[in-house]
Amino acid sequence: MTYDLLVYNIGQLILPKCSSKPLKGDEMKELLVKEKAAFAISDGKVAWIGSDGDAQHLTARETVNVQGKVVSPGLVDPHTHLVFGGSREHELALKQAGVPYLEILARGGGILSSVEATKKATLEELMMKASFHLERMISFGVTAVEAKSGYGLDRETELKQLRVTKQLQERYPVQLVSTFLGAHAVPSGYKGSEALFLDEMIDLLDEIKEEQLAEYVDIFCETGVFTLDQSRNFLRKALDKGFGIKIHADEIDPLGGTELAASLGAASADHLVAASDHGINSLSESETVAVLLPGTTFYLGKDHYARAREMIDGGAAVALATDFNPGSCVTENLQLIMSLAALKLKMTAEEIWNAVTVNAAFAIGKGTEAGTLEPGKQADFVIWDVPNYLYIPYHYGVNHAEQVYCKGNKLWERAAYGAVQLS
Numbered sequence: 090m091t092y093d094l095l096v097y098n099i100g101q102l103i104l105p106k107c108s109s110k111p112l113k114g115d116e117m118k119e120l121l122v123k124e125k126a127a128f129a130i131s132d133g134k135v136a137w138i139g140s141d142g143d144a145q146h147l148t149a150r151e152t153v154n155v156q157g158k159v160v161s162p163g164l165v166d167p168h169t170h171l172v173f174g175g176s177r178e179h180e181l182a183l184k185q186a187g188v189p190y191l192e193i194l195a196r197g198g199g200i201l202s203s204v205e206a207t208k209k210a211t212l213e214e215l216m217m218k219a220s221f222h223l224e225r226m227i228s229f230g231v232t233a234v235e236a237k238s239g240y241g242l243d244r245e246t247e248l249k250q251l252r253v254t255k256q257l258q259e260r261y262p263v264q265l266v267s268t269f270l271g272a273h274a275v276p277s278g279y280k281g282s283e284a285l286f287l288d289e290m291i292d293l294l295d296e297i298k299e300e301q302l303a304e305y306v307d308i309f310c311e312t313g314v315f316t317l318d319q320s321r322n323f324l325r326k327a328l329d330k331g332f333g334i335k336i337h338a339d340e341i342d343p344l345g346g347t348e349l350a351a352s353l354g355a356a357s358a359d360h361l362v363a364a365s366d367h368g369i370n371s372l373s374e375s376e377t378v379a380v381l382l383p384g385t386t387f388y389l390g391k392d393h394y395a396r397a398r399e400m401i402d403g404g405a406a407v408a409l410a411t412d413f414n415p416g417s418c419v420t421e422n423l424q425l426i427m428s429l430a431a432l433k434l435k436m437t438a439e440e441i442w443n444a445v446t447v448n449a450a451f452a453i454g455k456g457t458e459a460g461t462l463e464p465g466k467q468a469d470f471v472i473w474d475v476p477n478y479l480y481i482p483y484h485y486g487v488n489h490a491e492q493v494y495c496k497g498n499k500l501w502e503r504a505a506y507g508a509v510q511l512s
């Protein structure tokens with residue numbers, strides 16, 4: 090047979106384990122790195138994987154010579170706040186002056202300032218801005234992205250944000266998973282009436298379901314935002330309405346959101362910097378993926394990072410994400426997060442690759458579709474301009490992606506060297 094595309098002369102082909110469940114504990118330490126490999130694609134799907142030697146007997150309409158570089162599945166970013174209006178560079182000076190993140194929020198800034206900007210922006214403006222950020226994510230090797238709402242906190246603006254994500258899903262071939270985060274902050278008029286506000290957000294779920302605007306519902310369970318009881322109540326109602334659930338848990342104070350996520354069967358519990366020993370244990374007994382966001386800890390200037398070692402060594406499933414947002418982590422670069430995971434979370438290179446591919450895919454309910462390469466799966470992959478798979482966490486802060494493919498088609502390519510104008 091003649092394949093559509095043959096990718097050959099691959100120095101290292103990164104093949105995270107294909108599984109029906111997220112990789113937990115010791116499973117995260119294993120990573121198949123196939124040397125001198127090749128693979129073929131037909132109809133946007135992987136059709137064959139084998140050795141470079143065997144590939145010479147195959148025929149294909151198009152070929153890509155990888156020249157001994159590294160190829161991996163497309164990365165998956167399972168926690169982003171992709172759609173928002175405005176920006177918050179003025180808050181950097183407050184952070185430098187030592188004003189804590191929750192204090193900025195309590196003064197009506199932080200998330201609430203992005204809410205104001207998002208209310209003012211038109212759908213078209215939000216679409217242009219989110220497209221820009223999404224394209225940058227793609228350029229960093231990401232082919233599946235979760236996108237949260239949560240900068241509206243009222244019916245009209247939340248729906249506007251979710252509709253932007255839906256339009257992005259229609260325009261771009263990458264997988265976009267939409268999450269309704271109406272419970273992201275308490276709007277100024279609702280201080281003391283949090284339960285009433287949460288009921289209003291729950292009331293939107295039928296409309297969201299009908300218009301197919303989100304698959305997941307999320308809540309920010311934190312001191313000064315929503316309590317553990319409010320979060321439990323809210324997430325149970327979301328489950329009853331047929332949504333998957335996620336939770337911003339134990340980011341700053343250990344309220345017990347980690348345990349709550351595990352007990353409710355959430356797809357993911359995110360942040361977990363302050364998770365208790367009990368919380369960490371509860372993860373290992375569940376299928377809930379711990380989505381760690383070291384870029385946020387770094388950007389908020391904290392000394393203590395999430396206890397990834399204890400989570401993995403204790404048997405939990407860990408994924409990594411950017412948490413891209415205008416306040417607590419302003420970067421689209423998942424490769425930078427891989428470096429922070431190595432340096433600050435003490436994760437091994439094998440664990441890191443599993444955390445940005447297969448486990449990240451399970452955190453957004455796409456574990457059997459994204460994050461791995463095997464015959465029959467969608468051909469989303471990245472050609473990396475690096476000598477081996479250890480190199481990306483090592484050489485930090487830059488973009489190592491050379492070409493990004495989605496469904497077997499080239500979606501992005503780095504500008505050629507020689508683009509610098511020497512006169």
Ligand code: NIG
Nearest residue numbers: 200309337412414415416417
């Ligand atoms: O995941 N923690 C809450 N929400 C976001 C921050 C959003 C913002 O500051 O705009 C986060 O870090």
Ligand code: FE
Nearest residue numbers: 168170337412
């Ligand atoms: Fe977040």
